[in-house]
Amino acid sequence: MKKMSGIGIWEFIARIILRNRIVILCGIVLITVLLALQWKNVKFTQTEANLIPADDKVNVDYNHFLKNFGEEGNLIVIATKDEKLFTPKVFQAWSNLMHKLKSDKEVSLVISVDNLQELVKNDTLQSFELKPFVNPSKLNDQKYLDELKSDFFNKFPFYQGLLFNKETKAIRSAVYIDKKIVNTKARKEYILNKFIPEIDKFLKETGIKPHVSGMPYIRTLNAKTIIDEIGLFIGAALLITSLIFFYFFRSFRATVVALLVVIIGVMWSFGIMGAMGYQITVLTALVPTLVIVIGIPNCIFFINKYHQEYHKHSNKAKALQRVITKTGTATLMTNITTAVGFATFIITNNDLLQEFGVVTTINIIAIYTLSLLIIPIFFSYIPPPNARHLGHLERKSLTFFFDWIVNTVKFRRFGIYTTAVVLLVFGIIGIYEIKISGSIIEDMPKKTEFFEDIRFFEKEFDGVMPLEIMIDTKKKNGAMKLTNLRRMEELEETIIEIPELSKPLSIVNVAKNFTQAYYNGNPEFYLLPSSQEEAFLIPYIKNSLKNGKDNQLKSYINDDGSIARMTTFIKDENGEKMEDIEAQIRKKVNKLFPSERYEVIITGKASVFQKGTKYLLDNLLSSLLFAFLLTGGLVAIMFRSFKMVLVAIIPNLLPLIMTAGIMGFLGIPLKPSTLLVFGIAFGLSVDDTLRFLAQYRLELARNDWKIKKSVFATFNDAGISMFYTSIVLFFGFSVFMLSSFGGTVALGGLVSITLCFGMLSNLVLLPALVLTLNKTLANEQEFLEPTIDILEQSDEKLDELERNK
Structure with a gap:
């Protein structure tokens, strides 16, 4: 029934x-x-694609980072190794390109050799000021550009790894997209309709094809x-x-x-x-x-x-x-x-x-x-x-195929099972050879220009995938205390020793830059201040922040100065080593920053x-x-x-x-x-x-x-x-x-x-x-x-x- x-x-x-x-x-x-x-x-x-649930600790930590420092993936980098950059025609075209990008409402900041601001001290006001590194009136003078090139590579250790590679002479500019549009359709419209046409215009004028990368551009x-x-x-x-x-x-x-x-x-x-x-x-x-x-x-x-x-x-x-x-x-x-x-x-x-x-x-x-x-x-x-x-x-071909199957099943079942066991063993052995990939870009189209540019930046600047370390001192202005700066400097030394990571950027670099500026820009004084020097520097730093003339600190510490940010970059091909890399960092962190006094989070897009x-x-x-x-x-x-x-x-x-x-x-x-x-x-x-x-x-x-x-x-x-x-x-x-x-x-x-x-x-x-x-x-x-x-x-x-x- x-x-x-x-x-x-x-x-x-x-x-x-x-x-x-x-x-x-x-x-x-x-x-x-x-x-x-x-x-x-x-x-x-x-x-x-975020593959982790919103309530997982990995996402909680990452969102905590974003809350304090905003969207990390808003940087586009433009680079070249062409020696003709420091010639009047090309340098002027480069300067025009950066000026045009900076004028776009979608861009919050452009840092480039042509608009670089040099940190100098003002003894009268007891503060630091930013003064242009480049004199626009001398850009047609080849001798001046040669001197400018030499000074750029030797006077600014702060920008080593960020704006230039001293060994290979690769130079890049940093374009920071407005964080409000990074995850919106406006980002796509800006890059496709404004940014890329300007890059193409520079190529047409100079014959130099810049390398472009960064998360907004890649995405x-x-x-x-x-x-x-x-x-x-x-x-x-x-x-x-x-x-x-x-x-x-x-x-x-x-x-x-x-x-x-x-x-x-x-x-x-x-x-x-x-x-x-x-x-x-x-x-x-x-x-x-x-x-x-x-x-x-x-x-x-x-x-x-x-x-x-x-x-x-x-x-x-x-x-x-x-x-x-x-x-x-x-x-x-x-x-x-x-x-x-x-x-x-x-x-x-x-x-x-x-x-x-x-x-x-x-x-x-x-x-x-x-x-x-x-x-x-x-x-x-x-x-x-x-x-x-x-x-x-x-159909005869189909009939022949099924006749073969029927005969195999009828008379060769032992062979079927033997083959199945062999294939099973083959599969099990192969399973032990499988690796897990954590690469963000591995699935991206490898025959495109933007993928080749990613490899360029990984070679010249040790990657474009950020790894973030957030150090919470749990005390107001604790991130600027000299003792904590020295702890962070020691952590940076450990990071530098890890071959898969780039030179880190943090409040330590900013503090060293202030010290160098205090000594009239002498690169030999690109160091953390001593206890005695700290007393002289503090009034300059506080007045600089109060006057709003310098925002370098604000990129690396939160508003009340209790949390410091340290950014390094990892080559994407090393994503599978992320666990070992984080373990090395965590081992040093546990030694330098006891958990009862500090909270240290290791996060960033590459890690997530x-x-x-x-x-x-x-x-x-x-x-x-x-x-x-x-x-x-x-x-x-x-x-x-x-x-x-x-x-x-x-x-x-x-x-x-x-x-x-x-x-x-x-x-x-x-x-x-x-x-x-x-x-x-x-x-x-x-x-x-x-x-x-x-x-x-x-x-x-x-x-x-x-x-x-x-x-x-x-x-x-x-x-x-x-x-x-x-x-x-x-x-x-x-x-x-x-x-x-x-x-x-x-x-x-x-x-x-x-x-x-x-x-x-x-x-x-x-x-x-x-x-x-x-x-x-x-x-x-x-x-x-x-x-x-x-x-x-x-x-x-x-x-x-x-x-x-």
């Missing part, structure tokens, strides 16, 4: 769909229009590349899947309806993101393409079943009805398992992944619904398929990103385990058999281990992009498992519980759809390899490889396991009444239902 009621439900659904075609189509059009109106709400995120061009690639992915996915689809079915009509389904699905995906207020991130940018890649297999399954049915009895109306009644729940459950693979991201306690999980889960169910509704309605209005359209069912990657790894491993348990639970509910759970999990676990092993041997690190591979691939691969087992369960009942006959009959019915969908998924995910982002390329390639392994595992290892364990798996009592009837209903039972009616 349970099964009959299940058939009745889907027959009712089929009747509703086929008898209300116009209403349903109008409803789809209406929903599409309503969702299209939400497109205006789709915006691209203006901030980096803007990186985001622009991502947006540009969304269209590329959608177009490539539509093209390649439609070509494969047409090759399989040899039917222009079938290809058109499949494209119609996925195009509407893509439109819905953007509308759903807009309606939910989600921004386009590096992850959600993949959703429209995923809709295509996942939607086409649905279309294949429905259309292939329609062709099979029509091939049996040449009755179009009956074939359309049975497409729905025979495959309704089976296809729904396989889509649910795919959605489960993505839904596991929702439990990661991370906004970025949660949004990705929510959007993909909703869109997977949406694309299934569109396939279920549009395909039967479309074919109801057009003529039935002809012999050419049905020829793919008996590295910790976020490890957090993501822990969460995705747990979510993957959850996906296994959930899928196992579905199988247990559907089949009421623990043994069937094992049979379902093993063929899907092996491809994941194999892919992890390949990553280890090829040196592909675990990072946010590659970590997604396992959840996505598992969710898609397990579809074939459930389809095979569902069909196998049906064939057992049809064939009087004869194991071998049922297994090989399963190939005849479900095998073609499994093969077609796997091929489409393989090539569909391969389009991500067109990306200029290393992470997206790795995601596409690894998912494709995993799905290929998954297809072979489900077509070879899965039936071999069923045959080997047939004495227990085929126990009729175990299969009597599954809790959920996911099976394609047999012709006999449908005919019986129709006769009863």
Whole structure:
């Protein structure tokens, strides 16, 4: 009775769909229009992906830093090593460039050799003053510029590592963007529409191409590349899947309806993101393409079943009805398992992944619904398929492939298991070779100019990724006390000894600069003041701050002087060493700054990103385990058999281990992009498992519980759809390899490889396991009444239902 009621439900659904075609189509059009109106709400995120929950200590510490010192990622650097810089024409062009940038309302400060302010003392006012280093009236004098160049490299140890590299003679300017626009659309508009045109103008005037970098610049061009690639992915996915689809079915009509389904699905995906207020991130940018890649297999399954049915009895109306009644729940459950693979991201306690999980889960169910509704309605209005359209069912190449699989499963099961064990060992060994990457820029497009510029700055100035150390003395003006300055200087010496880090900048450098200024700019006195000198310097420093003529201190201490900031930079390639680097710093910090008197926080974008990657790894491993348990639970509910759970999990676990092993041997690190591979691939691969087992369960009942006959009959019915969908998924995910982002390329390639392994595992290892364990798996009592009837209903039972009616 349970099964009959299940058939009745889907027959009712089929009747509703086929008898209300116009209403349903109008409803789809209406929903599409309503969702299209939400497109205006789709915006691209203006901030980096934060992979850690807001209440985690890492984020709490980082936000505490931002509260005291503001946004750290507001620096753009412009540099050159060209010796022609200190010639009249080029220096004037450089000066004009900096002046123009400084005049923009989006820029808060520009520090450059042409506008450098020299700190000098005023004995009359007992304060320090800033005086121009460059005399604009002498810029046409080459001799003056030569002297200026010499003074610049020798008089300002404070700016070593910030504005110049004394050894290589590289010179750079620092452009500080207004912190209020750093995380807004205004930043993107300024950089693309104002900043870059000015850089191009300088290039045109002088022939010198400046190197440009810094987080605002990197983020803007990186985001622009991502947006540009969304269209590329959608177009490539539509093209390649439609070509494969047409090759399989040899039917222009079938290809058109499949494209119609996925195009509407893509439109819905953007509308759903807009309606939910989600921004386009590096992850959600993949959703429209995923809709295509996942939607086409649905279309294949429905259309292939329609062709099979029509091939049996040449009755179009009956074939359309049975497409729905025979495959309704089976296809729904396989889509649910795919959605489960993505839904596991929702439990990661991370906004970025949660949004990705929510959007993909909703869109997977949406694309299934569109396939279920549009395909039967479309074919109801057009003529039935002809012999050419049905020829793919008996294609010789496909028949040869399945004959090979059947023979392998029949006669070479020992070889199958041996191969599986070898691959398992290979994968496990490779897993031990995997490294975890904390690189912010590793996934960025490496063939772009801005990526080459990043490498330039890493070579000349030891990186552009900031690592921040915040020292809370817990006393007003405690950061300026000489004893604490000496502690910070000792910490700086430790940082300088760490080869992966740049020379740090802090209140210590400012204090040394004041001392040098007190001694009339003599670089030999670029030192911390002695106890006696401190007494003379304090009035000068206080009067300088009071008069507002110097803001250097304010960049490195908070308003009440209790908290000091120390900034160093790390080469991005050293992100994986972040833990060891922080451990070295922390060891020195614990010695210099006892926790009962000081609070020292080590933070910054580089640190947060590295910790976020490890957090993501822990969460995705747990979510993957959850996906296994959930899928196992579905199988247990559907089949009421623990043994069937094992049979379902093993063929899907092996491809994941194999892919992890390949990553280890090829040196592909675990990072946010590659970590997604396992959840996505598992969710898609397990579809074939459930389809095979569902069909196998049906064939057992049809064939009087004869194991071998049922297994090989399963190939005849479900095998073609499994093969077609796997091929489409393989090539569909391969389009991500067109990306200029290393992470997206790795995601596409690894998912494709995993799905290929998954297809072979489900077509070879899965039936071999069923045959080997047939004495227990085929126990009729175990299969009597599954809790959920996911099976394609047999012709006999449908005919019986129709006769009863």
